[in-house]
Amino acid sequence: MSFTAKELKAFLQSVVDTVEENKDYLSELDRKLGDGDHGVTMSIGWQAVQEKLQGELHDEENCGKISITAGRTFLSAVGSTVGPLYATGFLRGGKEVQGKTELSGEDLYNFWNAFIEGIKERGQAEVGDKTMVDTLQPALGTLKLEYEKSGDFTGAFTKAVASAKEGMESTKDLLSKKGRSSRLGERSLGNQDPGATSSYLILSAFESVITSVQTV
Amino acid sequence: MKKLINNPNHVVEEMIDGYAKAHPQHVRVLSENSRSIVTARETADGKVGVLIGGGSGHEPAFMGYVGPGMADGVAVGNIFASPPPDPILEATKAIDKGAGVIYVYGNYAGDLMNFGMAAELAELEADIQVGKVIVTDDVASAPKEEKEKRRGIAGEFFVTKVAGAASEKGYSLEDVVRVANKANDQTRTMGVGLSPCSLPQTGKPSFELEENEMEIGLGHHGEPGIEKGDLQPADQVADRLVHDILADMPLGEGEKVAVLVNGLGSTTKMELYIVFRRVEQILNEKGIQIHRSFVGDYSTSLEMGGCSVTLIKLDDELTEFVDAPADCPMYVQR
Numbered sequence: 147m148s149f150t151a152k153e154l155k156a157f158l159q160s161v162v163d164t165v166e167e168n169k170d171y172l173s174e175l176d177r178k179l180g181d182g183d184h185g186v187t188m189s190i191g192w193q194a195v196q197e198k199l200q201g202e203l204h205d206e207e208n209c210g211k212i213s214i215t216a217g218r219t220f221l222s223a224v225g226s227t228v229g230p231l232y233a234t235g236f237l238r239g240g241k242e243v244q245g246k247t248e249l250s251g252e253d254l255y256n257f258w259n260a261f262i263e264g265i266k267e268r269g270q271a272e273v274g275d276k277t278m279v280d281t282l283q284p285a286l287g288t289l290k291l292e293y294e295k296s297g298d299f300t301g302a303f304t305k306a307v308a309s310a311k312e313g314m315e316s317t318k319d320l321l322s323k324k325g326r327s328s329r330l331g332e333r334s335l336g337n338q339d340p341g342a343t344s345s346y347l348i349l350s351a352f353e354s355v356i357t358s359v360q361t362v
Numbered sequence: 363m364k365k366l367i368n369n370p371n372h373v374v375e376e377m378i379d380g381y382a383k384a385h386p387q388h389v390r391v392l393s394e395n396s397r398s399i400v401t402a403r404e405t406a407d408g409k410v411g412v413l414i415g416g417g418s419g420h421e422p423a424f425m426g427y428v429g430p431g432m433a434d435g436v437a438v439g440n441i442f443a444s445p446p447p448d449p450i451l452e453a454t455k456a457i458d459k460g461a462g463v464i465y466v467y468g469n470y471a472g473d474l475m476n477f478g479m480a481a482e483l484a485e486l487e488a489d490i491q492v493g494k495v496i497v498t499d500d501v502a503s504a505p506k507e508e509k510e511k512r513r514g515i516a517g518e519f520f521v522t523k524v525a526g527a528a529s530e531k532g533y534s535l536e537d538v539v540r541v542a543n544k545a546n547d548q549t550r551t552m553g554v555g556l557s558p559c560s561l562p563q564t565g566k567p568s569f570e571l572e573e574n575e576m577e578i579g580l581g582h583h584g585e586p587g588i589e590k591g592d593l594q595p596a597d598q599v600a601d602r603l604v605h606d607i608l609a610d611m612p613l614g615e616g617e618k619v620a621v622l623v624n625g626l627g628s629t630t631k632m633e634l635y636i637v638f639r640r641v642e643q644i645l646n647e648k649g650i651q652i653h654r655s656f657v658g659d660y661s662t663s664l665e666m667g668g669c670s671v672t673l674i675k676l677d678d679e680l681t682e683f684v685d686a687p688a689d690c691p692m693y694v695q696r
Binding site for chain 2: 177187
């Protein structure tokens with residue numbers, strides 16, 4: 147088992163890079179539904195996290211501290227709607243792995259469980275509302291099912307990301323019910339939700355890191 | 363879109379820096395958080411603190427409304443984005459005079475979460491009592507039976523004004539919350555967008571409109587409205603806006619209102635006064651008395667074109683607070 151603080155930081159760095167690459171794409175999706183700043187907001191937040199990765203967190207080995215610092219940093223940099231949502235994910239996930247320098251498959255399973263449940267609780271959205279929950283909930287459902295069946299976290303997470311992708315794509319056919327875009331009614335149809343998209347990007351970034359290390 | 367800026371990523375910091383340096387008699391930025399701006403004056407012990415805030419891009423809202431008779435502090439977010447809990451919390455600590463602090467903010471998911479988290483922290487960490495008033499004046503944003511889902515737009519000006527004046531008068535936190543909620547209940551806004559705005563970071567228009575189109579029931583972050591329509595002359599636009607407000611909040615003959623005709627950023631005063639002229643005619647015909655009028659940019663959306671009309675129905679208590687003086691960097695009333 148070799149998912150250590152180093153890999154957790156590699157995951158966060160991978161989110162930083164992915165968000166930068168997809169900044170314009172996320173803003174473009176948001177222009178159709180909202181005020182067009184989702185990519186910008188994500189970028190501001192993750193650039194702030196990157197600064198921490200290069201500074202305060204450079205030699206940090208406590209996985210809980212790393213995740214909690216990332217969450218707090220993101221929140222302080224962006225506010226907005228996504229700030230409290232993603233921050234809650236990282237704070238709750240971080241709490242699950244507090245004090246640990248190396249994470250087992252079960253730790254990672256607990257991390258993502260708490261991450262997704264935290265976001266759901268903070269945002270009070272349901273599947274079908276056309277939000278990040280449409281990506282996160284199917285991912286969690288698959289993760290639970292597969293992990294309990296096999297005990298193989300990496301395999302379960304890979305399947306969870308496939309469910310996340312379907313969930314993300316399903317938002318194209320949904321009417322917005324939450325947030326600013328809920329006023330659009332039928333005009334929200336046909337457009338993929340930017341929050342569901344950024345959630346998918348975060349999960350796939352984690353998948354890339356987890357599949358590149360040896361886990362049990 | 364051409365903008366007079368330096369680095370798009372630094373627009374909020376540079377705006378705050380310029381604002382604080384231009385108005386040192388009125389405001390100061392807290393050393394604890396560069397997004398927390400508070401009044402420069404020493405407020406009286408026992409005065410309820412009034413804290414407002416929201417995204418940047420709505421100037422003079424919200425930071426322009428710090429001063430006697432209005433807000434004591436403001437938390438400044440990124441463009442069109444709620445401020446995080448930190449600057450809200452620091453401003454809360456700075457303006458608390460032992461009587462608690464009232465938060466007045468719009469009904470947006472981000473503001474609800476961030477101000478909500480800040481209120482919890484203020485009570486936990488600093489033992490400051492916080493009252494929350496959530497503004498829901500935009501009639502276009504949800505039907506009447508779902509008023510609690512409606513957004514706060516230009517009507518936030520009246521709710522802040524009432525809260526500020528009531529706190530200045532020495533009302534308790536409970537009473538400031540009560541009158542601010544009453545002001546919100548009696549306030550309705552309806553707007554139209556004629557041209558989009560663009561975020562400094564992307565430079566792209568927030569929505570697309572043909573030359574002969576308008577967005578009815580605008581979103582004041584540049585999000586699309588409830589329907590697109592053919593561009594109409596000012597009188598017809600004013601008719602539609604006032605009609606939708608009165609359909610939602612009936613006003614009878616002899617009742618009294620204050621009117622706000624608000625520009626969205628790039629609308630000229632000429633246009634706003636032409637709209638006001640028609641609003642006055644309609645209300646006059648119905649025997650509704652205009653007690654006081656406000657015409658200008660009170661809550662903008664960067665350089666969006668168009669306007670909104672807000673009516674607040676007045677009783678004696680609200681009249682007193684709407685009439686009360688205020689002295690802010692971007693708004694003065696004698």
